[in-house]
Amino acid sequence: MNALAARRRHPAAIAVLLMIGLFLTGAVYAAVAPEPADATTQALPAQSVAEGKALFRANCASCHGLNAEGRQTGTGDQIAGPPLAGVGAAAVDFQVGTGRMPMTQPGVQAMRSDDVKFTDEQIAAMGAYIASLAPGPSVPSDEAVDPTKGDAAVGGELFRVNCAMCHNFAGSGGALTRGKYAPSLRDVTGKHIYEAMATGPQSMPVFNDSNITPENKRDVIAFLDTLDQEPSPGGLTLGSLGPVTEGLFAWVFGLGILVGCAVWLGSKAA
């Protein structure tokens, strides 16, 4: 009787087999899973409104209408895409630059994606086209979003008063009604933070320059930058989501480890 046969009735055998099976399945899947097709068109650099209009018609008009006037869905009960006159170049830069637009599928909310479909030049061209329809917020200058020029302490207070109720105290995000959510603000560029405040994308309210001045916007950006830069003084943050994850950790790991110790100690003969 060899060692394997002797062990096959071991209580852990089935668990070990399961784990091996799961790992194998995962490894095989990872090896043969189809790669997403890369069909990004490398368009020519273009700054003109006309170039932006062409890009818009090719990529955005199916929902937003041929002249960005907005469209209803086929059944007419919902908006497929809102009218875009007056949203400004900042809105285009935010929505397209964070990978939210074009939306890959209808949903309650466009999701941030690292897979940005257009080059900076193409985004600027589309922004120029939208800005030409009606005046709206423009893309902020690099200086206006430089976190080193802002006051993080002031930004923190502004953030807690204006932003934390949806985005959480550490910018980890939070839930809104019916599947909508305030996204995480970690590792978002200062430019996109500024544009979100100026344009109020999706469920977010607009914080215009009289609500929060451009200097204060920069303070908020500085505060969010400290969250990204700051080493976590207390160890693993558990997602900075508050007491829920801490309680879960206590039940799963705290109790798990201590009961494991108790079982070990209980099985020790005197």
Added chain:
Amino acid sequence: MSTTANQRPADALRTGDGPRHVAPSAGAKKIGGLAGWVDDRTGAAKPVGYLMKKVFPDHWSFMLGEIAMYSMIICLITGAFLTFWFVPSAGHTVYDGSYVPLRGVEMSEAYASTLHISFDIKGGLIIRQIHHWAALMFVVALVVHMFRVFFTGAFRKPREINWVIGSVLALLAIVEGFAGYSLPDDLLSGTGIRAMAGFVQTAPVIGSYLVYGIFGGPFPGEMIIPRLYSAHVLLIPAILIGLFTAHIALVALQKHTQFPGPGRTNDNVVGYPVMPVYAAKAGGFFFIVFGVLALIAALVQINPVWAYGPYDPSPVTAGSQPDWYMGFADGALRLLPGWLEFTVFGFTVSMNIFPGALILLPLVYVILGAYPFVERWVTGDEREHHLLERPRNAPVRTGIGMAGITAYTVLLFASGNDIMAIKLGMSINDLTWFFRVGFFVLPVVVFWVTKRVCLSLQRRDRDTVLHGRESGTIIRTPDGRFFERHEAGLPEDQWVLVQHEAVAPLELEPEVDEHGVARPAARKDRMRARLSRFYFADAVNPVTPAELAAAHHHGHETEALEGSQAAGEIESAEPAGRH
């Protein structure tokens, strides 16, 4: 090594037995001299000797209470450290410590001192984190300890008082936890106090007076932090320690319960004496618990007060939850529909908050504390129980316990509905409705499933006793027949499966006595009989000796008798075979 507490039949034969007398060493003499000196003045030798020789049974689940006890002690030790620097004051100050993102921000002295402990006191942050993790683990372990006591029937006579003390301890523990959670005066704890003020206001008629009393004026005022501090470091810990001492003293007095097994009866305790075995095991376990908590506190951040910022009544953060042990009350609030608020004679009645905020908390602990008395009334069982029941042997109690845990868990999960919504990509509205329905439906389902599982396990136990265990060994007889050999368990294993008592529902006494006069207690008896049927109508009772004998005689003679014969033949033919 085992010790029995009562007289044994052959004690007379052991009268001369005793430990061998060896001349004590010089060191032992010295210690003995010191102990004698103390004993001469205090008379401590007798009680200490009694405690040292006390026997405790051994099982890992008996250490859950120890985890709670040690976590509490760790809280006391680390808490004393924190009081050296914490300033329990709502006085205004401007922060100028070493945490840059808050420099120049106005805050209370309580919050500033918490930041000071976290960033400027050596070891302050880890002590704070140990304190908080130990508090969470205290309540976790306490709750799981309650599960163990409940599901094994350890609360039965004579231990009902200790169960009630335990319930009060559990309630006090979460109140103590809430008071501590509220002290740092960061945004999260301030939100908690704000919520608490709102809850108190929902008390009919006296609500607003109560809030003014607690806060010494309108919310927030400057009184609440010093008052919570007194409660957190003085009042509640004193009651906790007093009750906890009574809890432990009663365990020593009533002796610890034990699981059924060979040699373990209702009249003895089989285990090891405190000295030296348990003193070493329990003492060692304290350091294990402390070590694990210190490790967790060193690696995992808890309550990052600096990230929440100072409390200010205007902001609130997403993901504002209490610590987990208050979560069930928070969850109840999230599930209560808003239309329960209405106005009567110009007074607002906040039934959308009141039941979850002020009724639920005491109600849960009253139900917990009352359960042993309800069960005793139903079973009419006035005997003492020192042997634990296996949960499967009390299917209805186990079902009730699981149903209670389910209802509690639904509320607890409901308090995290926003975190679940963003992390699982679901709608918070759907989750809320799922929990609303689940609160009523899931406990019933879980009760039924648990009871059926228990009954099935009991039937399997019966089957194992009557027919033995399938060995997986197929035997071919010389005349070509095949059968599987069933192995009878060892007697000590079988004992565990048959030792429990047979139960049956109480018989309903006639409603009229022999003279045809209605008995006054008939209604109560009917109720009791109905409950008793609920508990025991479909009980699966243990195998009786007669049933066992019958099973060995006919039931499965073809396999058991022939099998053992055939097996005997084979084994006699092949002496080098098994065994």
